[in-house]
Amino acid sequence: MKTVPDAKNPILKSHKMKTVPDTKKGFAYIYTIGCQMNSYDSEKLAAITGSMGYERTDDLDRADIVICNTCSIREKAQEKAYSFLGTLASRKRKKPGLIAIMAGCVAQQEGERVFRRLPHLDIVMGTQAFERLPTLISRVLSSKGAGITDIDPSPAIFESRPDLSTMARDKISRFVTIMQGCDNFCTYCVVPHVRGRERSRTPESIVEEISTLAGSGVKEVTLLGQNVNSYGQKEGICSFPELLKRIDSIQGIERIRFATSHPKDLSDELISAVLNLKKVCNQLHLPVQSGSNAILKKMNRGYTREQYLGRISMLRHHCPGIGLSSDMIVGFPSETREDFEQTLDLIRTVRFDGIFAFAYSSRPNAPARGFKGALDESEKMARLNELLDLQESITRELNEGRVGEVETILVEGKSLRKRDGSKDEEKLPQMTGRTETGKIVHFHGENIKPGNMVKIKITNAYPHSLWGNLFDDPLE
Ligand code: 5AD
Ligand code: SF4
Secondary structure (H helix, E strand, C coil), X not given: CCEECHHHCCCCCCCCCCCCCCCCCEEEEEEECCCHXXXXXXXXXXXXXXXXCEEECCCHHHCCEEEEEECCCCHHHHHHHHHHHHCHHHHHHHCCCCEEEEEEHHHHHHHHHHHHHCCCCCEEECCCCHHHHHHHHHHHHCCCCCEEEECCCCCCCCCCCCCHHHCCCCCCXXXXXXXXXXXXXXXXXXXXXXXXXXXXXXXXXXXXXXXXXXXXXXXEEEEECCCHHHCCCCCCCCCHHHHHHHHHCCCCCCEEEEECCCHHHCCHHHHHHHHHCCCECCEEEXXXXXXXXXXXXXXXXXXXXXXXHHHHHHHHHHCCCCEEEEEEEECXXXXXXXXXXXXXXXXXXXXXXXXXXXXXXCCCCCHHHHCCCCCCHHHHHHHHHHHHHHHHHHHHHHHHCCCCCEEEEEEEEECCECCCCCECCCCCCEEEEECCCCCEEEEECCCCCCCCEEEEEEEEECCCCEEEEECCCCCC
């Protein structure tokens, strides 16, 4: 396998995107693993392949290009990418012209090593290489089987907008990445190593993108960044609360959400933006990761349990009823039963609406990899299950507390859920949407369309969703 070393790869010229392809060359299948930011980046990959003449397809059998946009935040996500891309070896034997690409975080982290496990891949392209995809593909087409690696780490700010013509239609809610990378260096985390230092897009380009989305019928945007609170600070362009104010005035947008806020940077200005800006939802995702001061310190999180709880009290004081969610890591190296109890205690104290919890996974380049006191997988899983059981009971109680209340829902589409929570393949006349605080609500309703705002009286509560009935006519 011949690979082209990065040092010898000149920075390839940025490709000027065309919305309308000259000729149709085939189909592109894009498989996304990982976070919301990866979903957003995949839309861009679709726009780029679309501009080259490859139509997006959901049918792997039709694909001429397959891109796996990978995630390396935990070992499991990384293995999912290897396993999916591994299946392309036999496809390539049947269809030799098929171009197989690993993109994103695992590619950035592993570089040429990927070819040892997946020698059939054509391109391994890191997080900063997306705009060079057309050039990389042309090189594959003329390179007679040589695998190409592009993991140039020079941070690029990816300003090209998702192409509306290649995006799924009728989606009323969209992600918009406002900044990339991270400067926080939590000791367990691979993000700063694979996505580079923090950098923010300009407010003008963000506002332009959201205005375009609004013009196409989008009603809700979720602004994405590893730490949105520090948006624009490095560049001195505009603060995050100021950005929210600008977006709040975009016609057509009804709701604004954002993730993720770092507790150490949660400012009073942001709290007042949540309180005062009409479209900014009364909801916050504020990852705490652990309830133990000893572990928080080893994680390099930059706050104590007491400071975190202080911010929560402040938030609840100013924004009553705010929807709160968090991320938790269990089984960090040296975490004792007492440390874990502190985490459970914090969960009982805050009573989050929902939690994303993970067993600690050792990552390349992350300092915690070398920390003493690794826990057994079985102990990590036992703690994870204990934590999830506790949170499930809290979520259920909070959801039950909504029964009888009237909530304003932004309708997102048809619901395929039955009341018992199981999936039903037959489409029932049920709709689904979210409350301002982010809770999923299903209801029966005819003549209700995605994008409508409706009032729903909540009748039933389940662990992950609410059910209700239309309270009156659609609000618009
Ligand atoms: N192991 C387990 N969970 C992790 N996260 C980040 N890195 C790791 C890791 N090495 C979790 C954190 C973060 C979320 C996106 O993923 O909780 O907030
Ligand atoms: Fe990772 Fe910490 Fe940055 Fe979040 S803030 S991306 S956990 S380093």
